[in-house]
Amino acid sequence: MLIDTHCHLYYEDLKNDIGGVLSRANELGVTQFICVGTNIVDSKECISIAEKNDKIFASAGVHPHDAKDAPEDYLDQILDLMPFDKVVACGEMGLDFFRNHSEPEDQERIFIEQIELAKTLKKPIIFHNRDADEATIRVLKKYGDGNGVAHCFSSDMETADAFLEMGYYISFSGNLTFKNSQLPKVAKEIPLNRVMVETDSPYLSPVPFRGKPNEPARSRFVAEKLAEIHDVSFEEIANRTTENAVKLFQLP
Numbered sequence: 080m081l082i083d084t085h086c087h088l089y090y091e092d093l094k095n096d097i098g099g100v101l102s103r104a105n106e107l108g109v110t111q112f113i114c115v116g117t118n119i120v121d122s123k124e125c126i127s128i129a130e131k132n133d134k135i136f137a138s139a140g141v142h143p144h145d146a147k148d149a150p151e152d153y154l155d156q157i158l159d160l161m162p163f164d165k166v167v168a169c170g171e172m173g174l175d176f177f178r179n180h181s182e183p184e185d186q187e188r189i190f191i192e193q194i195e196l197a198k199t200l201k202k203p204i205i206f207h208n209r210d211a212d213e214a215t216i217r218v219l220k221k222y223g224d225g226n227g228v229a230h231c232f233s234s235d236m237e238t239a240d241a242f243l244e245m246g247y248y249i250s251f252s253g254n255l256t257f258k259n260s261q262l263p264k265v266a267k268e269i270p271l272n273r274v275m276v277e278t279d280s281p282y283l284s285p286v287p288f289r290g291k292p293n294e295p296a297r298s299r300f301v302a303e304k305l306a307e308i309h310d311v312s313f314e315e316i317a318n319r320t321t322e323n324a325v326k327l328f329q330l331p
């Protein structure tokens with residue numbers, strides 16, 4: 080069994096075919112899902128999707144891209160969503176200096192505020208980091224409590240080490256399978272009790288589906304790649320990544 084620890088099931092193509100999406104996932108052994116919100120509206124949508132299916136869980140948070148549009152009372156609004164049964168994490172949150180859809184200062188402010196909120200609630204954070212290694216490490220060192228996961232990890236070993244040292248898990252997505260990727264070298268060094276898999280669907284389809292819309296079933300290919308990298312069986316990776324996700328998100 081595998082858990083897709085990061086998917087955005089509220090995108091039309093996924094949401095409108097949720098039955099098909101889940102059955103194709105089940106066929107490949109992917110049986111639980113964390114639907115991750117990127118703003119208040121999407122987070123609510125995640126919760127309503129999760130409430131209709133006992134294998135789907137939700138997170139609530141504001142993505143760095145959405146920082147500029149976060150309503151003034153966004154923290155209160157997240158706080159209102161967190162007590163829902165199916166909400167297992169705060170996020171996604173973080174820093175994205177690659178696209179810079181929002182000003183870096185805004186991104187950093189709402190990242191810090193959400194970390195503080197998650198700490199008070201004792202919930203894990205799901206954080207996004209693109210071209211922002213240094214700032215992410217600095218913020219987490221100062222404000223984080225080591226409870227959470229670096230989603231769609233795409234950085235170097237030094238950054239992975241910093242996250243691991245603070246206590247965070249590392250989650251890999253389809254870009255682990257891309258040709259010429261440096262990520263397998265990093266992935267090989269991540270202890271198996273600290274690693275998870277995800278799709279980040281509808282983005283980042285793994286090889287052999289690169290460039291096509293992604294869906295949770297394909298976390299299978301990420302797990303298979305991870306097995307190949309660590310030279311262990313697929314079952315071993317499935318068991319370990321599932322254990323890790325169950326523990327971090329306190330899944331039933």
Ligand SMILES: [Zn+2]
Pocket residue numbers: 171207208230231
């Ligand atoms: Zn992300």
Ligand SMILES: [Zn+2]
Pocket residue numbers: 085087115171279
């Ligand atoms: Zn995402």
